[in-house]
Amino acid sequence: MSATSPATQERHWPPVAWLSTGALVTVIVGGIVMASYAPRRPPLGLAAALLALALILLGVVGVVLARLERFSWVTFAKVFKWALLAYVIEAGVIEFAFVRDHTSGTALAIVTGMLVVFAVSVPTTIAFTVARYADEPTRATA
Template sequence: MRPFERKFPPVVVAAMVGLTLAITGGVLVVAQMGEKQSLAVPTGFMVGAIVLELAAIVMLVTIRPFAWDRFFLVLGWTLLAYVLQSGIIEWSFIINDVPGRPLAVLTAGLVVFATIVPLMIAFTVARYQSVAP
């Protein structure tokens, strides 16, 4: 069976919704910076993002057969790039004295960003590779 004829679980859909929640939560935190902040909604968004990322991972590991060698090759390099990006953004939060609780929520969003985007990229590449049944 050719790769484009196979049906896959909605890994990218779950991951994209999770990424959207993480970014929205981060925007809400930054929008309230300097005011008395309620972190309930942004924290809920981050929890939702983490749950959806874990759901995407669970769906991904159940796929058989799959081009795992290609997946891990792409995942490794994209993870390196996105961890570096997230580290630089985190550093900017720290040197700009973002307070503890908002920083924790923003850091959770950066962790989701740094791991979920490489997962989506690697899955998208590997799903179109031919594998033996």
């Protein structure tokens, strides 16, 4: 009889959800910084730095995901594609509001980058969380 319970034998997963959520929090803080200056022109340096940090975090997530071995890639792909569709639509509606409000130039580029991080990080977190509990640890072939 084993002295360890099944709970202690649970596989340790890399912090994919934490990293992608960290990227999301970073762009939310950047958005708050930009919005706090309305209607004046916001300082774009801090917002751009936060966006760069968020993109680095998403890059790390991509590397960590690519290195996973026993993982349900089929489940991840199924969940990710539908969540991505929903969040791209949501980010597109938000982007439309900024364009309609005549936001332009560097501020619009930074907001667009933040919306891209938003549209990718949330589906990544959702898909990873679902796939790590899936039964079939296979790699997607499509």
